[in-house]
Structure formats: C-alpha cells, structure tokens
Amino acid sequence: MKQVTLKINNVSVTVDAGTRILDAAKKAGFNIPTLCYLKDVCNEGSCRVCVVEVKGARSLVASCSAVVSEGMEVFTNTPKVINSRKKTIELILSNHKKACLMCVRNGNCELATLAQDYNCNAFEYEGVTENYDIDETPYLIRDNNKCVLCRRCVAVCNKVQGVGVIGPNKRGFATHIGCAFEQPLSATPCVACGQCITACPVGALHEKDDTDKVNALLKDTDKYVIVGTAPSVRVGLGEEFGYPIGTNVEGKMVSALKRLGFDKVFDVDMAADMTIMEEGTEFLHRLKDKTAALPMMTSCSPGWIRYMEFYYPELLPHLSTCKSPQQMFGAIMKTYYAKKYNIPLDKLAVVSIMPCVAKKTEIGREGQSAAGVPDVDVVLTTRELARLIKNQGIDFKGLADEKFDDPIGEGSTAGLLFGATGGVMEAALRTVSEVVLKKPLDKIDFKAVRGVKGIKSAKVTLDGQTIKVCVASSLSNAKKILEDIKAGKCDYHFIEIMTCPGGCVNGGGQPIQPSSVTNNVDIRALRAKAIYDADKKAPLRKSHETPAVKTLYKEFFNEPGSHRAHEILHTSYKKRNKYNS
Amino acid sequence: MINSFDDTPKQAAELQAALDELKDVPGPLMKALQKAQDIYGWLPAPVQNKIAEYFDVPLEEIYGIATFYSQFNLNPNGKHKIGVCLGTACYVKGSGDILNALEQKLKISAGNTTQDRNFTLEATRCIGCCGLAPVLTVNGEVYGKLTVDDVDKLLSKYTD
Numbered sequence: 131m132k133q134v135t136l137k138i139n140n141v142s143v144t145v146d147a148g149t150r151i152l153d154a155a156k157k158a159g160f161n162i163p164t165l166c167y168l169k170d171v172c173n174e175g176s177c178r179v180c181v182v183e184v185k186g187a188r189s190l191v192a193s194c195s196a197v198v199s200e201g202m203e204v205f206t207n208t209p210k211v212i213n214s215r216k217k218t219i220e221l222i223l224s225n226h227k228k229a230c231l232m233c234v235r236n237g238n239c240e241l242a243t244l245a246q247d248y249n250c251n252a253f254e255y256e257g258v259t260e261n262y263d264i265d266e267t268p269y270l271i272r273d274n275n276k277c278v279l280c281r282r283c284v285a286v287c288n289k290v291q292g293v294g295v296i297g298p299n300k301r302g303f304a305t306h307i308g309c310a311f312e313q314p315l316s317a318t319p320c321v322a323c324g325q326c327i328t329a330c331p332v333g334a335l336h337e338k339d340d341t342d343k344v345n346a347l348l349k350d351t352d353k354y355v356i357v358g359t360a361p362s363v364r365v366g367l368g369e370e371f372g373y374p375i376g377t378n379v380e381g382k383m384v385s386a387l388k389r390l391g392f393d394k395v396f397d398v399d400m401a402a403d404m405t406i407m408e409e410g411t412e413f414l415h416r417l418k419d420k421t422a423a424l425p426m427m428t429s430c431s432p433g434w435i436r437y438m439e440f441y442y443p444e445l446l447p448h449l450s451t452c453k454s455p456q457q458m459f460g461a462i463m464k465t466y467y468a469k470k471y472n473i474p475l476d477k478l479a480v481v482s483i484m485p486c487v488a489k490k491t492e493i494g495r496e497g498q499s500a501a502g503v504p505d506v507d508v509v510l511t512t513r514e515l516a517r518l519i520k521n522q523g524i525d526f527k528g529l530a531d532e533k534f535d536d537p538i539g540e541g542s543t544a545g546l547l548f549g550a551t552g553g554v555m556e557a558a559l560r561t562v563s564e565v566v567l568k569k570p571l572d573k574i575d576f577k578a579v580r581g582v583k584g585i586k587s588a589k590v591t592l593d594g595q596t597i598k599v600c601v602a603s604s605l606s607n608a609k610k611i612l613e614d615i616k617a618g619k620c621d622y623h624f625i626e627i628m629t630c631p632g633g634c635v636n637g638g639g640q641p642i643q644p645s646s647v648t649n650n651v652d653i654r655a656l657r658a659k660a661i662y663d664a665d666k667k668a669p670l671r672k673s674h675e676t677p678a679v680k681t682l683y684k685e686f687f688n689e690p691g692s693h694r695a696h697e698i699l700h701t702s703y704k705k706r707n708k709y710n711s
Numbered sequence: 712m713i714n715s716f717d718d719t720p721k722q723a724a725e726l727q728a729a730l731d732e733l734k735d736v737p738g739p740l741m742k743a744l745q746k747a748q749d750i751y752g753w754l755p756a757p758v759q760n761k762i763a764e765y766f767d768v769p770l771e772e773i774y775g776i777a778t779f780y781s782q783f784n785l786n787p788n789g790k791h792k793i794g795v796c797l798g799t800a801c802y803v804k805g806s807g808d809i810l811n812a813l814e815q816k817l818k819i820s821a822g823n824t825t826q827d828r829n830f831t832l833e834a835t836r837c838i839g840c841c842g843l844a845p846v847l848t849v850n851g852e853v854y855g856k857l858t859v860d861d862v863d864k865l866l867s868k869y870t871d
Contacts, residue, residue, distance in 0.1 A: 294769025300778045309713065310774040311756055318771075374809070709713040709760070 136202040151193035166280035167194035215373035222258030233333040239330035269490040277334040283326035294604040319440035319708040323433035324638020362549030365660040369641040370516030376656035381531020399541025401459035403673035411690035423447040432492035433629030443705030460505030485637030511639025525564035538678040543665035551603035551633035551656035552579035604631040733815035753784035798837025806845035
C-alpha cells in the first residue's frame with residue numbers, strides 16, 4: 131500500500147495512505163480524544179471533540195474523519211485546539227443531566243473523563259433542557275436527558291445489527307434519539323442485544339438493573355438459590371476490578387459467588403455441553419431426514435431468536451429447537467436437580483450470570499418453563515455481578531481461586547468455547563465427529579471457525595459425507611446468510627449465529643471499555659484468547675465426555691433427543707409482528 | 712397505528728406506482744416521501760411503513776427524515792386550509808387578532824387541524840398582497856381587508 135509521511139506536532143510519521151489523522155497521531159505518540167467516533171461502528175464526525183489544526187486548512191479539522199496526505203503538518207495540542215475542545219465539551223455539558231453521582235456510568239463515563247482532562251466548568255453555560263421521559267424495558271433503559279447525540283447507538287443498531295429501531299428524530303435543538311412515531315422501545319422490533327449500551331459513551335443507555343432482586347433472594351433464608359455463570363463472564367468480569375482485558379478470573383468469580391451466599395455455584399458450560407449433545411443429535415437427524423429444514427441454525431443467542439421472529443419468520447424452521455444453555459441450565463435445575471435433592475420448586479431460585487441483556491427477555495418467553503415455573507428466575511449481566519460484588523463488600527482481588535460445586539458444576543472447555551464466535555460450531559464438530567465416526571479425533575482444534583471475522587466457513591468430512599458449515603456474528607452478517615437461504619443460494623448444512631460481533635465475549639452485558647481503548651485494541655480477540663488458552667490447557671475438551679452430561683443422560687434423560695429431553699430441553703418459536711399497533 | 716391501513720384503492724395504486732418508479736433511483740427516500748405526501752396530503756404511519764418495507768430500510772429512518780424536514784406533514788390536513796398572514800403589514804393591521812379569533816372559534820392553535828378535520832389553521836409569512844392587509848387565504852383563495860367580525864361569516868361559508 132502507498133505510504134504517506136506527515137508531521138504531527140513536529141514528529142515525523144509514516145503511515146498507509148487513507149489513514150485517519152487520529153490513527154496517525156496515535157502512531158506518533160499522541161492521543162486525540164473521541165466522543166462520537168467508534169472504530170468500525172460510528173464515524174459521524176458529529177461531536178467535534180477530536181479537532182486538530184492542520185497547516186493551511188481554513189478551520190479546525192475533525193481528525194476522526196480527515197485522512198492524512200503527504201507532507202501534511204498537524205498540531206493536536208495547540209491552545210486553539212485545546213480551547214476549542216474545552217468549549218465543545220462545556221456546550222455538550224450545558225444541557226446534559228448532570229446527575230453524575232447517581233449515574234450507572236459514574237467512574238466509567240467518557241464525557242466526565244473529557245471534562246476532567248480539559249479542566250471544564252460543567253456549569254459554564256446553561257442550556258435549555260428538554261425533559262424527556264425515560265424509556266424503560268425489562269432489559270434496557272434509555273434516558274435521553276443524558277444523551278450527547280453522538281449517534282454511536284444509532285450506528286451500531288443500524289449498521290452492525292441491521293435493526294435500526296433507534297435514530298435521530300426532529301432537528302436542531304429538538305433533535306433526540308428515539309423510535310419511529312416516538313413509540314417506546316418495547317413497542318418496536320428491538321432485538322435486545324444491548325450493543326447500544328456498550329457503545330454509549332455516557333449513561334444514556336444502560337441495562338435494567340436486577341441486583342436488588344438477587345440480593346432479596348440471597349437474604350431470604352427460605353430460598354435455595356443456585357447460580358450459573360455463562361462461559362464469557364469469567365473472561366470479562368476481571369475488567370471491572372482493574373485486571374487487563376482478557377484475564378480469566380474463573381476461580382475468583384466462583385469464590386466471590388460463594389461469598390455472596392449462593393447455595394450452589396454451577397457452570398453454565400455444563401449446560402452448553404448438554405446443548406451440544408441435543409443440537410448435535412438434532413443435526414444428525416436433520417441430515418438424514420430429507421424433509422427437515424437445512425441448513426440448521428443455532429439457537430443459543432436470544433437476540434438472534436428475536437431477530438428471526440421479527441424479521442425472518444418464514445425461516446424459523448431452520449432454527450434448532452434446542453433451548454439456549456441458560457435455559458437448559460435452569461430447566462435441569464428445576465426438574466432433575468430439584469427432584470434429586472428434594473427441593474420444593476417454590477423454595478428454589480435459579481440466577482444466571484450472562485454477558486447479555488437479551489437473556490433478560492429470554493426467561494420470560496413461552497416454552498421456557500419445563501417444571502411449570504420459569505426455568506431461570508433472574509438474569510444478571512457481567513456488569514451487574516461486578517456491582518453486586520462491590521456492593522456486598524467482597525474483596526475480589528484478594529480472593530483465592532475456588533472451584534465450581536459438585537456434582538454437576540463442571541463443564542468441558544467445549545462448552546466454554548460458546549463464549550467466542552465459532553465456539554458452538556467447534557464444540558459441535560468435536561462431538562458430532564466422534565459420535566458419527568465412533569473413534570477419537572486426532573485433531574480437535576477447528577481453527578477455520580475461530581477468529582473475529584464476521585462470516586467464516588469450513589468443510590468437514592463426516593463418515594464420507596462433506597459437511598459445509600458457516601459461522602457468523604452480528605446480525606448484519608446473519609442477514610447476508612438469511613438472504614442467501616431465501617434466494618436458494620446457500621449450500622451450508624449447519625450455521626452458527628451469534629447476535630453480537632465476536633460472540634458473547636463482546637455481549638451487550640459485558641464490561642464497557644471507553645473508545646480510547648476500543649479504538650486501539652480488539653477487545654473481542656483479547657477476551658476470546660483467554661477462552662482458547664483455557665481450552666488448550668484443559669483435560670476435558672469434549673462435551674460428550676463431561677461426567678455431568680453422562681450422569682444426566684444415565685439418570686434422567688436416557689439419551690439425546692429422547693422424549694423427556696424434548697419436553698425439558700427444547701422449545702419453539704413464533705412469528706412476531708414488528709409493530710403491534 | 713402502523714399496521715391498520717384505510718386508504719382508497721386508488722391511493723394505494725398511486726403509491727405503489729410511485730414507489731416502483733423510484734425502485735432503482737439512488738437515494739429514493741426523500742422523493743418517495745414527497746410523492747406519498749402528494750397522494751395522501753400528509754404522511755400516515757402505515758404509508759411510512761410501506762415505504763420502509765419497500766426500500767428495506769428501518770421505519771425509524773423514514774420517521775427520522777419525515778420529522779427532520781418541515782415540508783412533511785405528520786398530521787392530516789383539514790378539508791379547508793386557512794392561512795392567516797402574519798407578515799408585517801398584515802400584522803400591524805390586526806391579523807394577529809384575526810388569528811386569535813380563529814383559534815378560539817375552531818378551538819385549535821395555529822398549525823393544527825380541527826377534530827372534524829374540516830379546517831387546518833396556519834399562520835403564514837407575507838403572501839405578497841399587502842395592499843389588502845390584513846389578509847388570509849382559504850384553500851388558496853385570498854380574502855382581504857378583514858376584521859375580527861368577518862370571521863364567523865367566513866367560517867360558515869366553508870362549513871357544511
């Protein structure tokens with residue numbers, strides 16, 4: 131690629147042609163602040179915080195949008211630049227609801243960081259404030275009074291997810307982010323992925339906090355409370371306590387959950403193993419049954435399920451009927467476990483810790499109550515778990531590692547792989563290959579399905595038959611595949627879809643990193659690496675070899691795909707209207 | 712609101728033809744909304760939804776455009792459109808009082824439509840016939856040298 135040499139604050143730097151000034155400055159050793167720019171997501175150039183001086187230019191230039199040119203001379207920290215940024219931030223603050231002490235993003239707010247860095251007076255200007263109603267759903271809350279109109283949420287919803295239920299309405303001072311016809315989010319085909327939350331630089335978007343519900347359960351001595359943790363929580367949670375991105379804190383997480391007072395601490399990885407057994411069996415059935423819908427598509431990701439029900443109901447038969455690992459986990463607890471340990475259902479509560487806000491919608495779905503009561507009672511995101519740990523005064527960093535409880539606590543690292551895009555496919559291939567071939571695999575790493583690329587595909591040979599598999603993450607990528615299926619151009623047999631780009635490690639419930647981090651490192655890859663590292667070292671790497679899985683089939687489910695398994699571990703889907711009124 | 716559609720077959724056919732004509736045009740949304748407004752007089756929610764589905768864009772994007780440009784009406788117009796000139800000449804000759812009288816009689820404020828959808832009342836800028844000040848227009852027809860006392864008679868002319 132053509133190289134360009136320029137000077138930034140008199141430091142010479144050579145970069146590829148087409149590089150943004152922002153990135154060239156980073157290379158030269160200068161940070162430029164951003165409030166609206168989000169790498170690969172949002173490039174609106176709307177906030178004007180990243181302005182720089184360019185020699186010969188008439189006015190200040192937005193470094194997130196302007197690209198370098200040969201011989202360019204850029205100045206990122208002149209008094210003119212610093213003063214402009216300061217005024218811009220003060221003007222943004224002029225109509226911002228400055229309820230910082232009560233804000234969920236207190237301590238992790240990009241606007242507050244900028245205000246501090248630029249020595250701003252938050253009350254320099256008093257802007258006209260609109261009093262916007264707070265839009266509350268069972269999974270997410272939107273507070274336009276804190277919105278800085280950066281458009282990151284709009285870009286991620288529209289461009290990355292292809293959903294576009296939020297956007298700018300009206301103009302000028304009346305501009306605000308809203309839904310069509312100012313409907314509440316709950317009346318729109320929002321898939322509940324929560325990517326808008328992790329994109330938001332301030333506290334205008336956040337998850338519905340359910341920590342009080344969990345605290346109440348834990349303080350109720352009458353209740354037997356079981357908690358299960360999703361694969362990717364352990365590689366995200368540490369960030370809330372100052373660990374580097376991609377640190378696996380499984381042992382401390384388990385230890386903290388025990389100290390919070392949960393009666394049992396189990397790993398949803400085990401339920402992911404069960405998903406593989408059921409989904410693998412379902413797939414083999416579909417391969418043989420000429421009338422069954424192929425390709426089969428995974429059903430672990432509740433945002434994806436909502437997307438299918440709202441946007442592609444005609445393709446619902448392609449979805450695996452397997453419940454997600456979270457729901458299988460809850461269903462097993464409320465049936466097998468409750469019965470075996472003689473716990474009355476009205477005394478038993480199941481809490482799950484998820485990297486996801488859509489999981490909060492999944493527990494209320496029809497067909498997710500195997501024992502006649504909801505399979506899972508409360509879902510906390512990774513962020514809420516961190517909040518609960520802090521609230522309860524647990525010294526996370528000082529904790530010694532502990533192990534999940536017996537007897538069904540432990541899962542294989544095939545289940546753990548569910549946390550990264552491609553993980554379900556790899557786990558399924560490990561099991562399906564061995565179940566079909568009936569002999570151990572020489573190589574169990576399926577590297578073609580790993581990595582953060584949006585769409586990946588591979589071919590595997592099963593018993594002489596070539597199977598084509600595909601893995602996609604983010605709904606805009608899923609849409610491409612769905613359109614191919616509709617057009618009859620798709621020859622895959624098995625497709626894994628994850629709602630969030632990069633899979634659950636980058637879920638809408640994971641710790642929020644500011645754009646100063648995400649614009650420079652790929653947090654999806656770092657968190658996924660922690661998962662693959664754990665898998666590399668683990669003794670138990672295949673779902674069908676997990677002792678708990680063997681026990682469950684022996685004592686309760688008989689065999690994968692049995693009548694009882696279908697009653698408890700499978701579900702159904704239905705078309706949903708995008709707009710109900 | 713969004714799903715129920717009660718337009719005439721003629722309107723539906725016109726909209727369909729207008730959309731088909733824009734099928735391969737780059738950036739068709741503004742044109743589609745303008746055409747739709749020509750056909751319906753305003754942009755009902757189901758019409759916006761139809762445009763969204765036709766071009767496979769989110770409904771919010773359409774609504775965002777419709778609320779950004781003041782040329783688009785998000786409320787239906789009445790059968791008769793009254794425009795009271797608030798240009799300088801008309802204003803000093805008392806058009807403000809005429810507007811007030813109309814607002815009271817019709818029980819709506821300027822920019823809105825009566826519940827029976829018979830009248831839409833608007834305040835306009837100078838319409839260029841200051842010699843007749845104060846003036847108002849009904850469906851484009853100009854009435855000049857008005858007083859507050861003329862309001863009742865004028866309204867009754869357009870009330871069935």
